[in-house]
Amino acid sequence: MATTETTAKTTSATAAERLAQLKTYIAETQENEHPDSFLIAVLHKAQELYGYLPVEVMDEVAEQMGIPTAHIWGVATFYHYFSLTPPGQHVISICLGTACYVRGAGQILQALKDELKIDVGEVTPDGMFSLQPARCLGACGLAPVVMIDDKIHGELTPKRMVQLINQYRKQAKK
Amino acid sequence: MTATYRIIVCDGTTCINSGARRLTALLKEHLDKHDLTETVTIGLSGCLGMCDKGPIMVVNPGYTIYGGLSEADIPKIVEEHLIKGQPIARLAIQEDHLYNRFFRVFGDDKFFGHQMRITLRNCGIIDPESIDDYLSLRGYEALAKAITDMTPEQVVAEVESSGLRGRGGAGFSTGTKWKFTAAQEATPKYVICNADEGDPGAFMDRSAIEGDPHTIVEGMAIAGYAVGADKGIVYIRAEYPLAIRRITKAIEDARAHGLLGDNVLGSDFSFDIEIRLGAGAFVCGEETALIHSIEGARGMPRPRPPYPSVRGLFGQPTLINNVETWANIPVIILDGANWFKTVGTETSKGTKVFALAGKVVNTGLIEVPMGTTLREIIYDIGGGIPQGKTFKAVQTGGPSGGCLPEEYLDTPIDYDSLAKAGSIMGSGGMIVIDEDSCMVDIAKFFLEFTQNESCGKCTPCREGTKRMLEILTRITEGKGQNGDIEKLERLGHMIIKSSLCGLGQSAPNPVLSTIKNFRVEYEEHITEGKCRARACSNLLTYEIIDTCVGCGACRKVCPVAAISGSPKKEHVIDQEKCVKCGMCFNTCKFDAIAKV
Numbered sequence: 138m139a140t141t142e143t144t145a146k147t148t149s150a151t152a153a154e155r156l157a158q159l160k161t162y163i164a165e166t167q168e169n170e171h172p173d174s175f176l177i178a179v180l181h182k183a184q185e186l187y188g189y190l191p192v193e194v195m196d197e198v199a200e201q202m203g204i205p206t207a208h209i210w211g212v213a214t215f216y217h218y219f220s221l222t223p224p225g226q227h228v229i230s231i232c233l234g235t236a237c238y239v240r241g242a243g244q245i246l247q248a249l250k251d252e253l254k255i256d257v258g259e260v261t262p263d264g265m266f267s268l269q270p271a272r273c274l275g276a277c278g279l280a281p282v283v284m285i286d287d288k289i290h291g292e293l294t295p296k297r298m299v300q301l302i303n304q305y306r307k308q309a310k311k
Numbered sequence: 312m313t314a315t316y317r318i319i320v321c322d323g324t325t326c327i328n329s330g331a332r333r334l335t336a337l338l339k340e341h342l343d344k345h346d347l348t349e350t351v352t353i354g355l356s357g358c359l360g361m362c363d364k365g366p367i368m369v370v371n372p373g374y375t376i377y378g379g380l381s382e383a384d385i386p387k388i389v390e391e392h393l394i395k396g397q398p399i400a401r402l403a404i405q406e407d408h409l410y411n412r413f414f415r416v417f418g419d420d421k422f423f424g425h426q427m428r429i430t431l432r433n434c435g436i437i438d439p440e441s442i443d444d445y446l447s448l449r450g451y452e453a454l455a456k457a458i459t460d461m462t463p464e465q466v467v468a469e470v471e472s473s474g475l476r477g478r479g480g481a482g483f484s485t486g487t488k489w490k491f492t493a494a495q496e497a498t499p500k501y502v503i504c505n506a507d508e509g510d511p512g513a514f515m516d517r518s519a520i521e522g523d524p525h526t527i528v529e530g531m532a533i534a535g536y537a538v539g540a541d542k543g544i545v546y547i548r549a550e551y552p553l554a555i556r557r558i559t560k561a562i563e564d565a566r567a568h569g570l571l572g573d574n575v576l577g578s579d580f581s582f583d584i585e586i587r588l589g590a591g592a593f594v595c596g597e598e599t600a601l602i603h604s605i606e607g608a609r610g611m612p613r614p615r616p617p618y619p620s621v622r623g624l625f626g627q628p629t630l631i632n633n634v635e636t637w638a639n640i641p642v643i644i645l646d647g648a649n650w651f652k653t654v655g656t657e658t659s660k661g662t663k664v665f666a667l668a669g670k671v672v673n674t675g676l677i678e679v680p681m682g683t684t685l686r687e688i689i690y691d692i693g694g695g696i697p698q699g700k701t702f703k704a705v706q707t708g709g710p711s712g713g714c715l716p717e718e719y720l721d722t723p724i725d726y727d728s729l730a731k732a733g734s735i736m737g738s739g740g741m742i743v744i745d746e747d748s749c750m751v752d753i754a755k756f757f758l759e760f761t762q763n764e765s766c767g768k769c770t771p772c773r774e775g776t777k778r779m780l781e782i783l784t785r786i787t788e789g790k791g792q793n794g795d796i797e798k799l800e801r802l803g804h805m806i807i808k809s810s811l812c813g814l815g816q817s818a819p820n821p822v823l824s825t826i827k828n829f830r831v832e833y834e835e836h837i838t839e840g841k842c843r844a845r846a847c848s849n850l851l852t853y854e855i856i857d858t859c860v861g862c863g864a865c866r867k868v869c870p871v872a873a874i875s876g877s878p879k880k881e882h883v884i885d886q887e888k889c890v891k892c893g894m895c896f897n898t899c900k901f902d903a904i905a906k907v
Binding site for chain 2: 173
């Protein structure tokens with residue numbers, strides 16, 4: 138199991154600071170009516186802090202909210218937004234909305250899989266890219282689109298997709 | 312002296328993605344440089360709907376709409392247009408597009424072209440982050456009217472009489488829902504806005520919230536008064552950060568103005584709204600699943616009755632409506648049900664917003680009166696099919712809907728006509744499909760989605776969609792068997808009959824509607840091993856044609872060494888060895904590889 142120290146990348150805070158932030162957040166939510174209902178909000182906060190949901194963090198949430206870890210696992214695995222594995226250095230979200238699909242997102246996805254040699258939901262062995270599906274990024278006018286980190290790349294072809302990946306690789310070498 | 316201008320920059324997601332914010336910053340720099348900051352003001356707007364022409368800037372007065380702008384265009388606009396008063400024709404969107412007409416009636420609520428805006432009435436006109444903008448366009452007047460001039464019963468009666476039906480897709484009467492919730496004696500009651508837009512290829516709700524968040528807040532507050540609830544919850548997708556930020560700001564501003572919180576507008580009525588984030592589960596659009604999600608559990612539906620209006624969130628009476636439904640409420644209260652009823656058809660009143668996308672010239676967000684035909688939307692508003700291709704089908708209702716072929720193009724858009732034609736209204740996704748798409752593949756695409764999103768509670772939905780997907784997959788791989796079509800139909804009808812919630816009950820629709828309307832394509836795949844759209848890779852062969860210059864790129868990239876040829880000579884693919892991966896096709900720089 139990867140430790141949180143080596144993989145977290147969303148914030149530069151130390152593990153202790155992150156945990157303290159999470160605990161403060163949980164404590165705030167527990168003052169409301171129906172405190173258990175804030176579980177999903179707490180998991181959002183945890184993923185924002187850690188980049189994903191490490192198992193030890195879920196244990197921590199379980200303890201502080203008084204909810205069984207099994208229930209938390211059930212919730213975390215039910216929703217696509219939550220990731221149980223650390224993301225790659227660059228997160229590639231391929232839009233598989235209908236508009237992108239009819240404009241060839243399927244071929245873009247295949248090109249990505251071939252080029253990165255990973256499947257959707259996986260991370261490349263070098264930890265550089267992770268590939269995840271997205272349902273409509275709302276940029277249908279630019280279909281087919283791929284979002285790499287926060288940047289949208291539109292009107293792609295399989296060839297342009299591969300070129301784009303190579304650009305990121307080149308930058309990493311520098 | 313220089314003239315006074317107001318520039319509106321579209322701040323919708325698509326325009327932001329195509330660089331609108333960078334251009335705004337650049338524009339500010341240039342205004343500074345030329346000392347124009349006093350005479351030229353910049354405002355933001357929500358999505359203008361012209362998504363394929365972004366980034367968009369509108370220069371007023373004059374209604375000049377600039378589209379497809381790049382950084383180099385900004386100094387020119389400043390120097391030519393703002394200083395010399397010469398609009399730049401090259402950059403202006405000239406065609407008398409309906410959106411142009413929309414701006415000619417800027418500030419007027421008259422009808423224009425084929426579109427009519429009720430839900431999106433303020434989108435693109437007001438700055439979505441300014442409550443003053445909203446207030447200046449009769450914002451919160453409907454709430455004031457409801458609280459001061461009407462009893463809660465009168466508000467419910469007005470909504471019921473308007474004939475408004477749920478815009479989330481199912482089309483249940485909104486007034487009836489309100490009446491049921493109002494009739495409950497248990498308190499507290501809850502009012503929920505369902506903004507968990509999950510249909511892949513639809514972004515109406517997001518644009519509505521991003522463009523005019525206050526109208527949702529106002530609609531919910533009116534409902535709170537009408538049904539006797541003091542708490543509202545907006546359940547919104549975590550994937551919509553901009554919409555979340557804007558609705559949060561709208562709620563805070565409304566609170567600061569005394570429009571939310573204790574004693575709204577000095578009355579006895581108190582109401583406040585909080586935001587809860589979804590986490591990416593399509594099934595949470597179903598109301599009982601949504602309630603479970605807000606409660607912090609897995610979003611799985613439960614049998615109804617009891618309906619949420621009786622036992623909903625935390626076991627209390629709960630009213631749930633979709634974003635677009637909420638946006639209609641202030642208009643109905645302010646202008647009256649009698650006016651609202653004049654728009655639309657016998658059974659479906661008002662307008663509907665669609666996210667028009669796919670193989671159509673103008674993609675974007677449109678709003679039309681109910682009763683507009685599919686043909687008018689696709690050809691008059693959408694501008695037809697690009698690149699001279701042939702129309703094949705239009706898909707409405709997303710993964711719960713169906714594909715309608717050409718003979719249904721004159722179907723008027725309303726809940727009942729679309730259902731009769733074999734599709735559904737749905738939440739508003741409208742995807743145009745041309746000859747390049749394979750209908751079996753499209754059906755498979757939607758089923759993959761619903762299969763993946765099935766929560767797993769009901770066996771027919773969990774296992775049945777999986778079996779259907781297996782059959783579809785083998786058909787697209789050229790391994791279809793006789794009887795597969797009948798099997799799909801039997802399974803589909805069985806899943807529809809035996810599933811608990813809307814997801815399962817509608818999951819087979821894309822398959823059944825494509826079988827009904829495009830059966831011949833299924834048959835070709837099975838009996839002839841042919842895909843007429845050349846979309847199913849296993850059913851086509853790759854061949855090298857005479858534009859080949861013998862560069863050898865394809866030979867190197869082929870994973871099974873099926874390509875041979877000497878340098879600078881035309882290469883050849885060994886069809887026996889070829890695994891149809893398409894690598895050669897993607898690699899070739901000379902378009903010398905053809906799909907046959």
